[in-house]
Amino acid sequence: MASHTSKAFLSLGRLNIAGLGLNNSASRVTYAAALSTNSPKGDKGFPQRNGRGPVRKPRREPGEPRTEKMPLDQDWTAVYPAAAPFRPSSVPLPVRMGYPVKGGVPPEKKGNLELIKIPNFLHLTPAAIKKHCEALKPFCTEWPSALDSDAKCDELFPIKVESTDFVSAGQSVRNPSARIVHLKVKLSSFNLDKHAQRKMLKLVGERYNKDTDTLTIRADSCPLRQQNQDYAMYLLTVLYHESWKTEAWEDEKTVADMEEYSWEDSPSQKNMLNVLVRMKVAGEGKGEVREQLLGIKEVQEYKDSVTRLKNEGESESTMLQYKEAVKKVLDL
């Protein structure tokens, strides 16, 4: 009786599976195995054939988790070869995460969504990183031995171009901030005479840093990085050539345009000479020539102190120097 019914079940199963178009051989094997051993999971029993439709396979029990079968000296890089979310059945640690219930403990790792939410670094153990480095070594080349100091790098490669690449999550690779290019160069690497240097500084204005002697050109007006790089190089070339040229209107440079203070023909010189002439006139009664006054050492010292004060600003040393010079000139 049992064998008769089993054959009937088998045939029914075959028809059913053929109808659905599934992989026949595998299902037939499992189906036959389940029935022939008389269903070792005894509680299910045989599904009764009441004409209620297709017979269901008895439910498989879930297997034991991988953590039970892990040897102590296993290769962890095989368990987590790449970045993956937390799998409680693959991580043999008794981790708990979450806010505990009152009088309880944090929830366990099985079914814990909080552990899945956070990024984990289980794929970045030191052994894994060593493997990555070994795999990358064939693609690396040595640093050139001739470039062993920063000074040599600056001397051989004076122009430095900086640009930033952006990585973000999403389908699009484009980022508009990636087009910005900074071109840095030291002005000492150019050969500029006095006039060219002054003109260059006037042309660039804010882009020059006096402390590090670096000119920084920021190019962001073009939509692509290559275009911005070309534009920055073009600007540099133009600046250099323009600063060597002398235009006709540069002769109209006034005292207000001067970068440094010069004492010749300044109000300070006129005032000092007036005072000295008056002192000499009061003393001796003869008009002294201004050029002779200029040659006096005290007047030269006064000139130096005033120039230094105006150029460098007020500080202890400059004020002291000015005081001494004034005392000497006016014989105080």
Place this chain on the structure above:
Amino acid sequence: MAASLSSTGTVRLLSSLVRSGSLCSSSGSRALHVTAACCKNRAARVRVGKGDKPLTYEQALPPHHIGHRKGWLSQHTSNLKGEEGAAERTIEDVFLRRFMFGTFHGCLANEIVIKRRGNVLIVCALMLQKLPPNKFYFLIGYSESLLSHFYKCPVKLEIQTLQDKAVYKYR
């Protein structure tokens, strides 16, 4: 002066109403009933009941605990300062959650966690063992290929199955 005028006006009005009231005596007067506004937050909160409702950790903690006792279900760089594309990612998230809820109907044990690593969309889900494994595999493959074609980027599903939901509290 004005007050006496208005009072006589209302008296006349009331008298006219009384006279007309005989025609529609059943309706009476209609008034406006106003109660004090109850400004309670109801977002993502399961109300206290008899104590027989099992809740997961996600359901039990209300949204003001996000960042303190709860993490974020969806993480991507578009929410950082100066980054673009936040709206598109949000729409993708909403669609993915509805899609997963519908495709694996009745099998979800908890909320979907969506991670983005560069181009790749990783959807992590906890499922109950309601379907036989071959059906699960089919649905996983179907979802992955459909979503990859839809979003033009690799979509990976990381499914973990449980016997039953992990209960945190009863309310």
